[in-house]
Amino acid sequence: MSGIKSVSSGNARENAVELARMIKEGKGENVVVLDVSGKSTFADYFIIATASSSVHLRGLGRIVSEGIVSLGIKPVPVRQNNSSSDEWRLIDLGDIVIHLMTAPARTFYDLEKLWFGAEVITP
Numbered sequence: 001m002s003g004i005k006s007v008s009s010g011n012a013r014e015n016a017v018e019l020a021r022m023i024k025e026g027k028g029e030n031v032v033v034l035d036v037s038g039k040s041t042f043a044d045y046f047i048i049a050t051a052s053s054s055v056h057l058r059g060l061g062r063i064v065s066e067g068i069v070s071l072g073i074k075p076v077p078v079r080q081n082n083s084s085s086d087e088w089r090l091i092d093l094g095d096i097v098i099h100l101m102t103a104p105a106r107t108f109y110d111l112e113k114l115w116f117g118a119e120v121i122t123p
Contacts, residue, residue, distance in 0.1 A: 012095040016045035020123030034118040054086030
């Protein structure tokens with residue numbers, strides 16, 4: 001695969017599932033992990049979760065940041081979309097891309113439909 005592959009000192013699948021569990025524990029809703037490894041050249045796993053508000057979205061972002069540290073995932077290069085939007089936060093870890101979205105944004109962008117052939121992994 002081409003693209004940046006720099007997630008972690010471990011298995012990307014296991015890390016994706018563990019990060020998804022952390023998001024669920026933080027009250028993230030409808031958390032899914034999609035295995036897009038056979039469909040994407042820029043990531044192997046997408047984590048998609050719904051936040052109940054912009055404040056909750058920021059809180060989930062903090063949970064992910066702490067999870068990255070606790071799992072020993074190297075945060076370089078970590079790119080985050082820190083725009084003024086309170087609807088969607090994207091955290092790019094190379095092999096894993098995390099999408100934290102409000103319900104309206106998740107409905108509008110419908111990433112699961114876009115990646116409809118991806119394997120869904122239960123966190």
